[in-house]
Amino acid sequence: xxxxxxxxxxxxxxxxxxxxxxxxxxxxxxxxxxxxxxxxxxxxxxxxxxxxxxxxxxxxxxxxxxxxxxxxxxxxxxxxxxxxxxxxxxxxxxxxxxxxxxxxxxxxxxxxxxxxxxxxxxxxxxxxxxxxxxxxxxxxxxxxxxxxxxxxxxxxxxxxxxxxxxxxxxxxxxxxxxxxxxxxxxxxxxxxxxxxxxxxxxxxxxxxxxxxxxxxxxxxxxxxxxxxxxxxxxxxxxxxxxxxxxxxxx
Amino acid sequence: xxxxxxxxxxxxxxxxxxxxxxxxxxxxxxxxxxxxxxxxxxxxxxxxxxxxxxxxxxxxxxxxxxxxxxxxxxxxxxxxxxxxxxxxxxxxxxxxxxxxxxxxxxxxxxxxxxxxxxxxxxxxxxxxxxxxxxxxxxxxxxxxxxxxxxxxxxxxxxxxxxxxxxxxxxxxxxxxxxxxxxxxxxxxxxxxxxxxxxxxxxxxxxxxxxxxxxxxxxxxxxxxxxxxxxxxxxxxxxxxxxxxxxxxxxxxxxxxxxxxxxxxxxxxxxxxxxxxxxxxxxxxxxxxxxxxxxxxxxxxxxxxxxxxxxxxxx
Ligand SMILES: Cc1cc2nc3c(=O)[nH]c(=O)nc-3n(C[C@H](O)[C@H](O)[C@H](O)COP(=O)(O)OP(=O)(O)OC[C@H]3O[C@@H](n4cnc5c(N)ncnc54)[C@H](O)[C@@H]3O)c2cc1C
Ligand SMILES: Nc1ncnc2c1ncn2[C@@H]1O[C@H](COP(=O)(O)O)[C@@H](O)[C@H]1O
Numbered sequence: 001x002x003x004x005x006x007x008x009x010x011x012x013x014x015x016x017x018x019x020x021x022x023x024x025x026x027x028x029x030x031x032x033x034x035x036x037x038x039x040x041x042x043x044x045x046x047x048x049x050x051x052x053x054x055x056x057x058x059x060x061x062x063x064x065x066x067x068x069x070x071x072x073x074x075x076x077x078x079x080x081x082x083x084x085x086x087x088x089x090x091x092x093x094x095x096x097x098x099x100x101x102x103x104x105x106x107x108x109x110x111x112x113x114x115x116x117x118x119x120x121x122x123x124x125x126x127x128x129x130x131x132x133x134x135x136x137x138x139x140x141x142x143x144x145x146x147x148x149x150x151x152x153x154x155x156x157x158x159x160x161x162x163x164x165x166x167x168x169x170x171x172x173x174x175x176x177x178x179x180x181x182x183x184x185x186x187x188x189x190x191x192x193x194x195x196x197x198x199x200x201x202x203x204x205x206x207x208x209x210x211x212x213x214x215x216x217x218x219x220x221x222x223x224x225x226x227x228x229x230x231x232x233x234x235x236x237x238x239x240x241x242x243x244x245x246x247x248x249x250x
Numbered sequence: 251x252x253x254x255x256x257x258x259x260x261x262x263x264x265x266x267x268x269x270x271x272x273x274x275x276x277x278x279x280x281x282x283x284x285x286x287x288x289x290x291x292x293x294x295x296x297x298x299x300x301x302x303x304x305x306x307x308x309x310x311x312x313x314x315x316x317x318x319x320x321x322x323x324x325x326x327x328x329x330x331x332x333x334x335x336x337x338x339x340x341x342x343x344x345x346x347x348x349x350x351x352x353x354x355x356x357x358x359x360x361x362x363x364x365x366x367x368x369x370x371x372x373x374x375x376x377x378x379x380x381x382x383x384x385x386x387x388x389x390x391x392x393x394x395x396x397x398x399x400x401x402x403x404x405x406x407x408x409x410x411x412x413x414x415x416x417x418x419x420x421x422x423x424x425x426x427x428x429x430x431x432x433x434x435x436x437x438x439x440x441x442x443x444x445x446x447x448x449x450x451x452x453x454x455x456x457x458x459x460x461x462x463x464x465x466x467x468x469x470x471x472x473x474x475x476x477x478x479x480x481x482x483x484x485x486x487x488x489x490x491x492x493x494x495x496x497x498x499x500x501x502x503x504x505x506x507x508x509x510x511x512x513x514x515x516x517x518x519x520x521x522x523x524x525x526x527x528x529x530x531x532x533x534x535x536x537x538x539x540x541x542x543x544x545x546x547x548x549x550x551x552x553x554x555x556x557x558x559x560x561x562x563x564x
Contacts, residue, residue, distance in 0.1 A: 018383035027384050028350050058274055096361045124379050130322065130352035139323055139429040142349050160345040163436030164490045169429040215361045220387040230544035236557040242545045246527055248506055250473045250562040
């Protein structure tokens with residue numbers, strides 16, 4: 001393999017407690033910590049390992065988003081990516097539009113593998129990789145927990161509801177990472193310093209000629225119903241009584 | 251034309267319960283008809299079972315050798331070929347549906363609504379974002395098919411008392427050979443499936459080892475429960491991945507969920523919000539799981555489980 005394209009999305013850090021704004025117009029994102037989507041960090045780690053094992057020569061990271069995304073691309077460069085491209089957009093793009101833009105990048109860069117996260121933990125859509133594979137008319141291996149590079153193909157272990165499914169996909173292909181694919185490396189300070197010197201290429205999203213206007217209207221954000229705090233019991237007998245009271249006879 | 255096409259999930263011999271739950275969601279659309287498409291090879295029994303789902307008008311059986319395994323790249327073009335007759339194309343939000351449906355949507359040139367939890371009107375739906383920490387109301391565009399996955403924990407399965415017709419369907423979609431099934435490694439025994447079990451016994455890092463998980467299996471077998479786990483327990487190798495409950499595992503809705511040695515991280519709680527009653531046993535009185543548990547007991551799981559086993563079923 002030569003080139004691997006890794007798609008990174010900037011999202012609210014997974015440790016942040018999400019709150020819906022009182023006027024239900026969105027969730028509070030002002031002043032909260034932003035990070036690379038955890039699944040994308042795993043995708044990048046996998047790409048870097050493949051390069052380090054001599055199975056790929058170049059790792060390119062791509063983000064669609066606001067100028068603030070430079071921060072996450074820098075982290076990607078500090079982790080070890082060779083190049084970074086920011087496709088600058090002043091509005092959020094839906095997965096189909098993101099896939100259409102990413103396809104344009106693929107046509108431009110000709111990667112052998114596109115590695116994405118299985119889902120962005122903000123919208124939880126779990127769509128972009130599959131859509132990209134469809135538009136590109138190439139194989140998809142979603143929910144990957146193991147990758148093995150063979151001649152012209154990949155053997156991918158996928159985490160599915162029934163267990164682990166193994167499939168072979170011809171290259172080029174789209175793979176989306178699950179949590180157990182690897183554990184991303186910590187970025188060291190010298191690498192952060194070095195990454196500051198690398199440049200980030202910026203492309204205006206409109207230059208691709210793709211309509212990225214959202215198709216769906218999000219009309220309301222609501223807080224989920226809260227489960228009230230229950231009771232505490234002192235011992236197993238108390239637990240069994242409490243269960244009986246709720247109608248369970250086990 | 252306001253009809254629904256549902257992509258059935260099955261393992262070659264039986265329907266997955268997620269299909270009957272997707273049908274329940276489709277009924278809320280007040281559509282003219284609901285069709286279920288079954289893709290597989292040698293699937294007469296599965297198609298017959300789909301025909302019994304209450305509310306289904308017609309089953310389309312697409313029986314061909316290439317469909318022997320559920321490969322999204324193979325199934326999606328066939329679904330897309332059937333789609334023009336429908337306003338809605340729905341699948342379950344299981345790993346099967348999550349894999350196939352976005353590929354279908356992209357082939358049709360439309361977006362997808364993931365994880366419908368409620369149907370508000372013919373084009374307006376509720377779905378969770380941020381691991382269920384916010385619920386959004388989404389309106390689909392007026393034209394084009396509405397492609398969606400259905401959050402199965404939000405819907406009860408329809409009964410199997412119907413009698414739809416079964417038709418053999420074919421499509422002229424060209425099927426790719428670039429994706430090949432190798433094998434499925436599955437070591438789920440005969441315990442109830444997590445996604446349909448009435449009672450689920452679940453263990454976390456606090457269980458401590460693969461061997462000690464036997465305690466949970468024994469308790470589960472005693473009361474006919476399914477067994478789940480936290481991500482930490484899966485990562486530590488105590489149990490296989492298909493037992494993981496949570497944001498990136500299974501979203502479940504048993505009547506009773508018993509959590510042992512699970513701290514209650516937000517990503518885990520996402521998977522059990524729809525449980526009827528949540529019981530938590532943890533030795534740390536400050537464990538966050540106690541904030542949402544209906545019944546909490548501060549204690550050592552190794553002392554509690556054997557005692558519970560004595561009290562249950564005996
Ligand atoms: C993007 C993302 C997605 C994730 N998805 C999931 C997911 O789907 N599902 C999931 O579960 N997690 C998920 N996680 C991980 C999650 O954040 C937690 O790390 C995980 O749930 C912790 O598992 P745990 O409660 O078993 O372990 P811990 O947090 O380590 O808790 C162990 C608990 O056991 C208790 N304990 C120890 N010994 C005993 C004893 N003898 N008796 C009683 N109690 C005892 C301790 O007090 C402690 O509370 C995800 C994380 C990320 C970043
Ligand atoms: N704006 C974006 N920029 C770069 N990659 C993205 C973007 N949106 C989604 N992706 C990729 O697609 C994956 C799945 O996202 P989603 O379909 O939104 O859940 C993410 O994990 C990313 O790898």
